[in-house]
Every structure is written in C-alpha cells, then in structure tokens.
Amino acid sequence: MAFAAFSSTTPSSTTDPIVRRRSPVALFLLLPGILYLVLFFLTPLVSLLLTSFQAPREFGDIGQFDYAFRWQNYVEVVTTYWPHIVRSFSYALTATFFALLISYPLAYFIGVKARKWPLLQSLMLVLVIAPFFISFLLRTLAWKQLFSDESFVVQSLKALSLLGPEAHVTGTAFSVIFGLTYNFIPFMTLPLYTTLERLDVRYLEAGSDLYASPFHVFRKVTIPLSMPGIVAGTLLTFIPAAGDYINASRDFLGGTGTQMMGNVIEANFLVLQNFPAAAALSIILMTVILVIVSIYVKRSGTEELL
C-alpha cells in the first residue's frame, strides 16, 4: 500500500520513448511478479472487500455469513467504533512525532557528526539495530513489567509524589504511545540516517557563508535536504503504528480505554467472529492511511529528492 502511494507520485519525467515502449520480453519477465501480486495481494483484497459486504445468514449460527451487498456494515462499524478509529490515528500521529523528535538528532549525530570516527558510527548503528535481535513482544512485555504498579519505576514516582497513589501507568494512553514510539524508533532512525549520511556539509557551509545562523541553516538547508529520509521514516512509523494492536492490547501496555482499530479488528475477527465488521474496519483503515499518505507525499514535495 505504501508502495502504491510512492509510485503514484513518482515524477513522470521519464518521457524517454524507449522506456514508454512495452516489449513482450519485459512483460514476460514481469510475469512472476504480477502472478505473485495477483495471488497474494489482489485476491485477498477482493476477498476482504466481498467479506465486508456480507450479511448474517438467516437462522444461522454465529460466524455464518452470506455474500450480499450490505453496505450498512460500514455505517455500523463507524458509528460503533469511531472512537477507536480516531484514537488509532491520533496515537499513531503522536508516536510518529515523538519518534521523529528522538530519531532526528540521533540520526544526525551518527550520519554527520560521527563521520570522523567510522568505528563509533558503526557501533551506534549496531546499537540502533540491536533491539531487533530480541522479539518485539518480549521487549514490549519488558516495558509492561517496568511500568507495572509494583515496579520500581512506578513505586519511586509515587514516593516522589509525581504520581498519585491510585494512578497507573500501564493501560494509559501514555504507555501505549510510549510503546509505539519505542518500537518504531529504529524504523525512523535508519531511513533518516541514510539521507543524512549523504548530506553534503558544503551546503551547510554555503548557508553559513550566506548569513544564515545555525538555526536557519538547519531549517532552510538541512531539513529540506533530509526530506526524503523524513518522509520515508514517518511513513514506516505511521502506517504500521496506525494498524498496530500489540502495544494497545490489554495483554501488553494498553487497557480498556486505549483500544485501537487493530484491537477491534482482532476482537471482531477472532472472538466475536463478526467477519464483515472486521473486514469493513480493515478496508476503512487501509483507505484512510492511503489518503493521508498520498496527501502527505504530494505536499512534502520530495519527488525530486526521492
């Protein structure tokens, strides 16, 4: 989906007639890829779309549905679950924002400042990637332990009166957004690092020579030049975060008041066996992300830099 968004905005500057002409060989070479996409992307997508319009079977059991065109499914899920929809996108947006805030200085340090010390550079990169060696379920559970009511962290905060005696950390919006931010920081840092690593510091010198203070150089030169990394990193964070259901799950960092769309889809599909509702929610999630992402990529104007 993200790739569809990318390709829809790639500049059509390649007006080369050679590229335009489609040869049968090229089509033949594309065949495995096309087959793969039809089998594993298009078919499930169509199936999902059809499911979302299914109607419950008359006198049927729970989980028994017939193909129909029951568009009311969409109305029902939106009216029932609109708080979850809003919550999903606001949590994902907040987490993306904080991940960017934390990752940018980190990526800048590794990619620009640490150029003089290649050893430090590789060491820091390894540290960024290192968490991937441990299952993210385990890491999220570890955070749950740290944030539990009996934990050292929460006890100390309570002792310092920074938290009320009845307050909790797990199950709050804070802990869910914290978990999302934490889990997606490497996805933000790595694309940022790859653009910043190629950043030509001579542009920064030129900016400084042309009377721009360090702040202005950063805003007018560094940020625009690292836009491809910012766009890639925020997409890689925002898209999966909006559909995430682990962090917000009650088994992990979430609570009843923090359920996101992913949790609702999971519950409808696996527990309530209301497949049409789960499918309709999935389609809505997908569409909203697609719309947001295409507007974002268009507006960020990174076509030339990508």
Next chain:
Amino acid sequence: MAVGAFADRGADLELVGIEKRFPGFTAIENLNLTIPAGSFFALLGPSGCGKTTTLRLVAGLEEPTSGHILIGGTDVTNQKSFQRPVNTVFQSYALFPHMTVLENVAFGLRRRKIGDPVAKAHQALHLVELDHLAHRKPQQLSGGQQQRVALARAIVNRPALLLLDEPLGALDLKLRRQMQLELKTIQEEVGLTFLHVTHDQEEAMTMADTIAVMNKGRIEQMGEPQQLYELPKTAFVANFLGQSNLFTGPVVSTTSTAIAVDVSGQKVVVPLERAHRVSGEVTIGVRPEKLTLHAVAPTHDAGRNVMGPGSVIDVSFSGVSTQYLVAVPGVGTLVVFAQNMAFGPAAHVGAEVWLSWNVDHGFGLDDDPADAPRFEADLDTKTIAQQRRSSLLTELEEA
C-alpha cells in the same frame, strides 16, 4: 555586520601571525598578510600549499590555531562565518539543490532582510546572463552556468570582502575571459575587495593587482604581477610563474653595478639591484622569451650575456612563438621562446647555436643554491603534449 544594508565599500583584510595546524600536519605557518581595501588580491600556489585553508579561515569555516583575522579593522577571529561581512564563491559551487536558481541567489539577501530580494537577485542573474534560467533547479544547469550562479549568489550580497575559490575553473576560454572582465568591472564599480585563490598563474596575472605566491604554508613572494614575473625571488616563484632558465655558480667579481657569476666556465653578469644575493654560490636566471638565438657566435657586447655553443634538441611550434630546447654542454638544457617574425623556424634540431640576452633581463634568486636544484628542463614536445593532454582531461572532467 549591518542587517538590511549593503557594505558601501570594500574592507581591508589583515592576517596577523596566522597558524593553522591539523592533526598530523601544519597547513599554514606564521602567515602575515595585509590586503588593502578595494584591491584584487590573488593567492597563487599549487594544490596543498595552504591557499584554500587561508580562504576558509577568512570565511570563518575554519578556526586558526593562533593569530588574528581583521576585516576593516575589526577583529573577526571569534566571529562565526554567518556574522562576517564576507561571501565565498565555492569551488564546488555548493548551490542548494532544493531551491531554484533565483532562490539560491536571493538566499543571502533574505537572511539579511534586505528589501526586494527577488528584484536584486534577478539583477545579479542578469549580470551573469542567466536571468532566463532563474526558475530552473541548479542540477539542470551546466557546470559553467552553475559557476556563474555561484558568482551571482555571492556578489548580490555586496560583501565587503569577496572570496573566490578557483571560481573560473570549469569555464571554457571565451566564458572565462568574459567572467574575468565581468569580475574586474564589478570590482572596479563597487570597490569590493577580492581575494582570489587559484593555481592558474595566467588567471592570477591577468586579474590581480597583487599576487602572493604560496608554497608549503608560507608566502614565498608577494607583489605586482609584473614584478613577480620579472624579478622572482625564489626558484619556486621563477618556475611556478611562467618558465625560467636557472643557473648556479660562484660570484667571481663584483662591481658597483653588477655581479659576475661563473656558470661552468661561462661568465654571466647580473645587475646588482636585480640580485638578491651578491656573494658566494648563487642561483641566477633569465626568462625564455628574453633569450635570442644566434647561428654564429655573437660579437662581444658588454650589455649582453652570451652562452654557447649548444645544440638544438627540440623545436615546437605554437603559433605566436616557437619554443626551442638548447642543450649547452656543462650548463644543461635551456628553453628559448622566439617570436615567429618570419616563416619557418630559425634553427633546426641538431643545429649549433649561441644564446644571448640583455644583462638587465637577468635576475638573481634569494634561495640557498644548495636547496635550489639546478633547473632541469623537462620540456620536450612529448612532455608538453602529455601535460596539455592531462590538463585538457581535467578540464573535461570538471565540465
């Protein structure tokens, strides 16, 4: 630096006891330099001589290890580059790829909050004949065009001091001449101070009022182009600025006006006021175009030095002049440039010739002859062809 206003005139630049050490080597040692306001000053030297470092120190992109930098009498050593009334035309152009040409040129004006930046940027682009490309992105321009945009981006700010880092390197000859003229005009009109760093001796000589020849982090000699050329102080200057025929030998006699040097048995006279050393072992020289070829031994003349006989080992025709290489036994190989006053060469390879020059054209160097190697001419046609080819290749690569 005044915000919202241009510098009304160029400022003088003063470098006092500048030293710059990088981990492992010293780029500049004890550099003292004063560039008067409104002058066109060239820092000339081979790559790695410290000239670009000097420029970066003045621009504020490097900090000196010790010493002070004064612009217009104000100590700017501790000022950051964006606070200095200085603009640079970078060798790499460093045009912002995410901005149009126009926005690149207007960048400095906007930062300094100068009124009507767009119109002023258009004017500057008009000056470099690129106004019609104002809305293109830099990467859509050719190397020469980018260089002109870089120039426009710097001069539009009317800095008190304009720094040029090999600014005309990527231009073809015609554009280069045009831009040289343009730069001179701008400099004379606005009275800006120009500090031009280059390894191109011809460019330095045609454009600059004053040239400082730099070598290994030190200034070898400084002066007007003509003075540097006619009276070089060191072997480095004598060979970096044009070509020279150099000889070494002991001073055998001194009069009130001249010294006589014994060069492998041939007596060469140099005027006293043109000799930096007057006793002991000395190095003397003469420029190739000052030499005259003779097919027969010239009659003795007190006003001329004579050397020979030697044999012509190479003749190469270059249009305006012909270059001869003459091997003189015991002295070495001498280069002679002769104007093509008649058709055909005056001497053929293998011919026996004598060389003579006006005594007043010789010069004596300040170098310790022990350090100054005897001039080894490596100037046969093959070498020249090779050098020409490599310089053409680098030019092509840059373009």
